[in-house]
Amino acid sequence: MWQSVNQTIKKADLLVIVLDARFIQETMNEEITAKINSRYKPYIFAVTKSDLAGKIDKITIPRPYVLVSVKERTGKKSLRERILIEGEKKYGKYHDIKVGVLGYPNVGKSSVINLLKGKHSASTSSLSGHTKREQPIRADRRILLLDTPGVIPYGEKDNTKHVVIGTKDFASVKHPEVALEGIMEKYPGAIEREFGVEPGENHSETIERMALKKNLLLKGGVPDVVRLSRMVIMRIQSGKLRL
Ligand SMILES: Nc1nc2c(ncn2[C@@H]2O[C@H](COP(=O)(O)OP(=O)(O)OP(=O)(O)O)[C@@H](O)[C@H]2O)c(=O)[nH]1
Numbered sequence: 001m002w003q004s005v006n007q008t009i010k011k012a013d014l015l016v017i018v019l020d021a022r023f024i025q026e027t028m029n030e031e032i033t034a035k036i037n038s039r040y041k042p043y044i045f046a047v048t049k050s051d052l053a054g055k056i057d058k059i060t061i062p063r064p065y066v067l068v069s070v071k072e073r074t075g076k077k078s079l080r081e082r083i084l085i086e087g088e089k090k091y092g093k094y095h096d097i098k099v100g101v102l103g104y105p106n107v108g109k110s111s112v113i114n115l116l117k118g119k120h121s122a123s124t125s126s127l128s129g130h131t132k133r134e135q136p137i138r139a140d141r142r143i144l145l146l147d148t149p150g151v152i153p154y155g156e157k158d159n160t161k162h163v164v165i166g167t168k169d170f171a172s173v174k175h176p177e178v179a180l181e182g183i184m185e186k187y188p189g190a191i192e193r194e195f196g197v198e199p200g201e202n203h204s205e206t207i208e209r210m211a212l213k214k215n216l217l218l219k220g221g222v223p224d225v226v227r228l229s230r231m232v233i234m235r236i237q238s239g240k241l242r243l
């Protein structure tokens with residue numbers, strides 16, 4: 001993965017770093033910006049999934065940035081203009097610019113490429129790790145886009161964070177009930193409120209109550225906490241449940 005990212009940073013004239021509007025700080029990757037800086041290449045932040053975010057505190061967004069929603073198809077013109085402006089600053093007007101698109105797994109990189117292209121060219125999925133290698137896609141006469149597989153900072157092992165932001169997608173989380181406990185610890189009250197259950201003695205008891213309330217039962221009436229937890233994680237990742 002990093003090899004592909006390194007190659008793309010080397011080949012590209014400019015980089016678009018994709019951030020999730022709901023989790024701007026969490027989807028920043030200092031290793032990526034350091035690598036880009038060491039090659040003196042310009043970059044822009046595309047803050048995407050803005051349709052899923054509530055009010056965004058603009059002060060916290062690194063610059064230069066463009067707000068995008070691929071779902072609502074907003075920000076396309078601004079992003080294109082910004083690419084050309086930053087490109088021209090560095091390379092002059094008539095350069096055919098190669099743009100590498102980078103970011104965390106599942107953050108929405110291929111979708112941003114499709115938005116710029118105007119039709120579905122890069123393959124996307126709610127499952128993480130979907131893009132395996134970069135493929136150049138021409139957005140228009142002046143912009144060539146390079147998709148990349150998502151990467152996380154070396155050694156980052158924050159499971160709760162990775163589940164919340166979708167780096168680890170709902171289908172591949174190994175122990176969703178453990179992950180959900182971590183989320184409930186980090187975002188107190190959010191899940192309990194959504195399900196309208198009284199908190200139990202501990203998170204695991206609360207999760208049992210939620211499974212019972214949803215009538216998710218195993219043989220013998222045992223609450224199916226695994227299924228319930230995977231469902232909650234899916235709702236968080238798709239933006240249906242806000243933390
Ligand atoms: N609501 C909403 N969902 C989005 C938006 N952009 C992308 N998604 C969803 O986010 C998921 C991941 O999108 P991709 O474009 O495949 O993400 P990626 O960064 O290329 O993922 P990998 O290639 O797996 O690293 C998909 O389910 C998309 O439909 C957006 O602006 N709004």
Ligand SMILES: [Mg+2]
Nearest residue numbers: 109110130131
């Ligand atoms: Mg992709």
